[in-house]
Structures are given as structure tokens and as C-alpha cells.
Amino acid sequence: MNENTASKKALSLVLLVAGVVLMALALWMDFSKNYIVVNIGFKVALRGLFLVLGALMILAGLYLTPSVMHHRTIINIIFLFPLLFTFAVTVIVPMCVGIFYSFTDWNGVTYTKMVGFENYAAMFKEAPFIWSLLLTVLFVVVNMILVNVVAFLLALLCTTKLKGIGFFRAAYFLPNLIGGIVLGYVWQFIFSNVLTQLLSSPYSWLAKTNTAFIAIIIVYVWQYAGYIMLIYINGLATVPKDVLEAAQIDGASEIKTLFQIKIPMIAATFTICTFLTLTSAFKQFDVNLALTNGVGTVRGFMGQRLSNGTQMIALNIYNTAFARDMYGFAQAKAILFFIILACVSLVQVRISNKREVEM
Amino acid sequence: MKKVLALLMTLALFVSIGGTAAYADGVRLFNGKIEIDKPLQHAAQVYEEATGKHVEVESLGGGVDLQATLKQYYQAGNMPDIFVGEGAEDFNNWSGMMVDMSDQPWAADTDAGFVDEATGELVGFPYTTEAIGLAYNKSILEKAGVDPASITGPESMRAAFETIDAQKDELGITAVIGYCANASELYWSTAQHLFGQYLDAGLARDDTTYFDMMMDEGKLDTERFTHFAEMIGLFNEFSDPALLVSGNYDMQVSGFASGKYAFVTQGSWIGSSLTNDYKAQYEEAGNFECGYVPYAFEEGIDTILTNPPSHWAVYKDGNAEEALEFLNWLAGPEGQEIMVLEAGCVSPFKSCEIVGNDPFAGPIAEYTAAGKTSSWHWLGQPGNMAQDGTGVIFQDYAMGVIDTQGFVEDMEATIPQFCGK
Secondary structure (H helix, E strand, C coil), X not given: CHHHHHHHHHHHHHHHHHHHHHHHHHHHHHHHCXXXXXXXXXXXXXXXXXXXXXXXXXXXXXXXXXXXXXXXXXXXXXXXXXXXXHHHHHXXXXXXXXXXXCCECCCCCCCCCECCCHHHHXXXXXXXXXHHHHHHHHXXXXXXXXXXXXXXXHHHXXXXXXXXXXXXHHHHHHHHHCCHHHHHHHHHHHHHHHHHHHCCCCCCHHHCHHHHHHHHHHHHHHHHHXXXXXXXXXXXXXXXXXXXXXXXXXXXXXXXXXXXXXXXXXXXXXXXXXXXXXXXXXXXXXXXXXXXXXXXXXXXXXXXXXXXXXXXXXXXXXXXXXXXXXXXXXXHHXXXXXXXHHHHHHXXXXXXXXXXXXX | CHHHHHHHHHHXXXXXXXXXXXXXXXXEEEECCHHHHHHHHHHHHHHHHHHCXXXXXXXXXXXXXXXXXHHHXXXXXXXXXXXXXXXXXXXXXXXXXXXXXXXXXXXXXXXXXXXXXXXXXXXXXXCCEEEECEEEEHHHHHHHCXXXXXXXXXXXXXXXXXXXXXXXXXXXXXXXXXXXXXXHHHHHHHHHHHHHHXXXXXXXXXXCHHHHHHHHHCCXXXXXXXXXXXXXXXXXXXXXXXXXCCCCHHHHHHHHHCCCEEEECCCCCHHHHHHCCCHHHHHHCCCCCEEEECCCCCCCCXXXXXXXXXXXXXXXXXXXXXHHHHHXXXXXXXXXXXXXXXXXXXXXXXXXXXXXXXXXXXXXXXXXXXXXXXXXXXXXXXXXXXXXXXXXXXHHHHHCCCCHHHHHHHHHHHHHHCCCC
């Protein structure tokens, strides 16, 4: 028994040390750019091999550590490791790197200096950005109302006993299955070529800021209402039949049933849909890009003439990074964007929790 | 236990070998012009047969953000050995990371290489030349009795337009000129290529008077710019109303290919579209000959704007030596034959005498031989100025929201937001 433990201990130590050495070597190769390449039929660099092998050896070494007291903890960590690692690599690390870059003058390739909070201060002095921010808020408010109203009406329509209701449900939902870029171009054709003919106006709606904004809203509602409709249909289906029957026997009219019974009973669904539309409208990008690419004239905003009249905040951030090569500045804007969205989500969680308690 | 462990380690070994990047020899070329992908692959193949050295061509384009992709490659340690860039705006990011090619044999054979202003090094290899002039359909002009050589200034341009406009029905054309100011689709045509005429038209290739004035002070020369604006006004007047604001690139070029417009405001890249994408329409319209007149918004402007639209740079930390060898070969007779005849490029090298069968290859060669070309300094204007700033002003002007005066004023108000800081 003792011998077994001793050999286990030795093996565990060897594995741990070898693992650390291999990983250190891999890191050294990475930083010194001195990749050792071996030829085994085809050429292979050892860096990645060392890194993965090293990591696995450390894990095996940990597993074999002869400790009764900590064995359970070690096992827990090993089993949690894949998830934690993935989470760190895909969320935590990029987030931290992003925050770091927002304090630099990074242009996507290199950065020359730390600029402190300069990026954060500069964005509030940039009229086009403020315009994008305000426009997005307006867009969100208008859409939150319109999408929900349209979706709820569609849901009511699709829960009646009409013939071919399955077809209508599918038809209303269909726009949601088409990607935003494709949809944007389809509607661009409709606005530029079809609507101009129908209204016999020389210029498309997309050419003027105010009408272009309405156009984006129309397309967005068209795209998103079907999706929200499905959630409402689901909600309406959960209203118990006996309650509705009781209301009917009591002589409640359809309208009364709707306002007094159906709507209060699916209040939770309203919360979900409101926040779904809210967050997704905030992140509006693809339709915006494909439909107007953000252009539009605005006069006299903060004493300037702007050309980005229909540019939502996501597109503004994208252009700041990719068209202007100001990755650090764009990163700072993205952080602000994240904070706004995080606040919205927190409020959402708060409200839905409260409601659940009440019920 | 040990068996399981051994099995696990073996498995891990295979997984990690599988996950390790296989290292390829040779040169990797990152090409930004997807249209010439096939000819480039062919050139690489011929090169490999001749020298035994492998060149891998990776082509992207068609709306892909090339510089963003390149930056991702850089972050991932996956930089290609030769990469594409458009003018100073792109190359400034890579300053100091590119090989100075001024000692290369081809360097003396061309003026079209790209020089990094910060270091004074020749870092960009020119692989083709493109031209921006007012393209015309020769057969329509002949039928209408308009001599393109007579267009030398604003009055003669208007006279030519009016002559053609008066015979629209007999000529079977929709409009005199295919000009499109759609700001979301064609901002690059109006606010870069046409605006570039204001910056360069009629000037010597190294003359940066108006460009410097714009970049340093954020200013326009009001007199010259007003003349330019009047020419745009003329285009607004004589363009196809269906195309002018609500059209797109496809409508514009196919319209010209099918003989609906006598003139079109697009550069020489539409040549390959005429002979490939719109082959059917072009044949039906009689495979007409094409030519260029200068954008003569002032009397005496007699140049068209020619330049490589982008250059290829060699990455210092990559396989630079073999990359340079390949570029050298490409600039030589064998390479140029493939580039000109197969890829439809116009050779930027003086020693190359091959002229391709592209409809615009002849006219460009004539202007180049006569020394009547100006440069493309617009390549150096701020990256998003056209898209986020000036493009929409052309659209407003086309819609009649603003007049010539307003156009000039709006431009003068908008440019300082991007330049002269």
C-alpha cells in the first residue's frame, strides 16, 4: 500500500514537472518566435504539441496526487476545467483585452501609447456618435412599441380558428429566417425600384434621412414581429381553458376577455418580449448596413452638418474600427455600448424576478 | 489504471499532432482583387514549373474588408508574405514592417510603385493600372456626330451633351450619361473617384496642391471646386432619373454595356465587366468601342487619372526573399504576359509592350504614351470620409435638396470634420 502511494506520488510529481516544463517551452517558443519544426513526413511545429501535452500532463499529475483530503476538490476542478477554460478563452480574456485596448491608440496592428480616458472623453465630443446614440434610443423605443403591438395583434389573429392558420403562422415567421443583410437588400430593391414606381416619386425613401429612418423601422418590424408573435402565441396558449369558459358563461365580451383575462394572465410574456425587442433593437446592425449604410444628411446638430443620419450605434462602432482604423476608440465606444446593454439586462432580470415572486 | 492513462496519453498525442499547424514552404500571396484569382493561380503554377518554388494565392474581395482580415491574420501570427493595400491610408498601419523594394530590378521600370512617405522606401509593387476618366461609347458619339476630341472644357462638354440629348430617340438611348449618386451604394464612385478629379485632374502626377490643402487645412479651393460642382450639376441634369439616386452599380454598368448611355462615370474596371458579366448585352449593343474624355470641368484639363488601385507589399518577417523573387518574375515578360492577356491588367511597366483586349486597354495606353495622366491622390483621403461624410452630399445635390452653391458650402463644412486636424 505504502509502496503504491510512493510510486503514485513519484509519477504525479514527474508528470507535473514535465507538464510545467513543456508548457514553459511552448511559451518560450511563442515569445521568441523560435518555433522548432520537425519533419515527420510533413512538417510540424512543436509549439502547439508541447502546449497541449504539457497541459494534459499537469492535469494527469493533479489527478494522481496522493491526497485524501483534497482529492475531491482536485477532481471537481479537473471536471470543471473544460468549461472554465472555454469560458475564459471566449469571454473573460477578450473582455479584459478589450478593456485594455480601449485605453490605447490601437489601430488594429500596433499601439504606440496609452491614452488614459481620452477615448472615453472624445466620444462624447463627437457629434456623429452622439447622434447615433440618440437615434438608436429613439429607434429602440419606437420599435419596442411597434413590434410588440404588431406581434400581439398577429398572435391574436393566429390563435383564432381561421382556416389555414398554420400557413399564416409560418408566413409571418418566415422573414425572421432570412438573414438581415439579404433582407436589407431585398427591401432596398422594394424602396428604390418598386415603391418609387408605385408612388411615382423620383427618389427612394432611403435617400432622405427621415424617410430612411421610417424605412428601417418598417423593415425591422417586418422582420422581428413574426418571431415575437410566436412567443405571444405560446403565452396565449397557456391561458387555462376553464377560466376562459367561465368568462364566457358570465357573459364577458371578447374585448373584455382580452383585457381583463388574457392580457393580465400573460403579463410575464409581455416582459420577456419587451426586453427581447429592446436588446435586439439596440444591437441593430445588418439591416442598417444593407439598407442605408448609415448615410443621411442632418443639419445643425451640435452646430454641425452630419452625414450619418441613419447610422445606429453598432454601425458607428463598426465604422470607427474598420473604416477609420481607430480600433482603440471603437473599443471604448463598444465598452459604453456594453455597459448600456448590461444595465438594460440587469433591469430585465430584476423585473422578471419580482414578477415571479408575485405569482 | 496505467493502461487507461497510457491510452489517454496516446490519444492526447494524436489530438495534439492533429491540432498542430502543418508548416508549408513557399510564398503566400494575399490578393485583394478576386476577379484576377484564376489568372494569378495560373501564373503561380507557371512559376512553380519554371523554378520549382511554390506560391500560394489567396484571393479575397467582393465586399470583404481586406485590411480587417489582414489585421486578424497579423494578430494570429498568420501574416501572408505578400499582401495588398490601398494607398497611404492602408500602408501607414504597416509602416516599418514592409521590405524596401527600391533595389529591385523592376523598380526602375515603373513610376507606379508605392512609396511610404514616413520612411521614403518603395514598399508597394504595382500589379495593374486602372484609369478614371469619362468613359464614352464610341459608336453612339459617332452616330450623334460628336467628336470626343472636341470636349476640352465645360462649354464644349455641355454642347456635346445637348447635341446627344436632342437625338436621344433616334439614337435609342435612355440618357446621355449614366451617373449614379446613390450614397449608400456608390459613395466610392462619387466621393472618391469623381472627387479625385477635383484633387488631380489636369495636374502633373506629383502635384499635390489641392490634396495637401485639403489634408493639412481642411480647405477646398472654392473657385476650382465650384467649377467641379458645375460639372456634377451637368451630370445630374443629363443622367437617367431612374439611375441617378435610386440606382446601383449593376444598373449603371449594365446600362452602359447595353448602349443605353453614351457616357458613364466609371473607370476602366468596367472593361472586364463588359466582356464577362454583361457579355450578352454588350454583344447585342454591337461590341462598341470605348474611349475616355477627361473630366474637363475647367478649360484645358486634358488628363485622365491613372494609378494602380492597390499595391502589393512584402512582409519583412515572412519569406521575404522568395516573395521578392516571385514579384520580379511577375514583372518580367512571362509574368506580364499572363497578367495582361489573362488577367486583363494594364501593365504599369514601361518595358512591357503587350496590350490586352480589354475595351479600355487601348485608350489608357494612348493617354499614358502622350503623358496625359494624373495621379490618384484621393487614395490618401481619410478612410471613411466618402462613406460617412461627403458621399451623401453628392446625393443631396442629385436630388435637388441643395444647389451648386449649397453643394460647395456643404462640402466645405464637412471636409474639416475629417481633414486638417
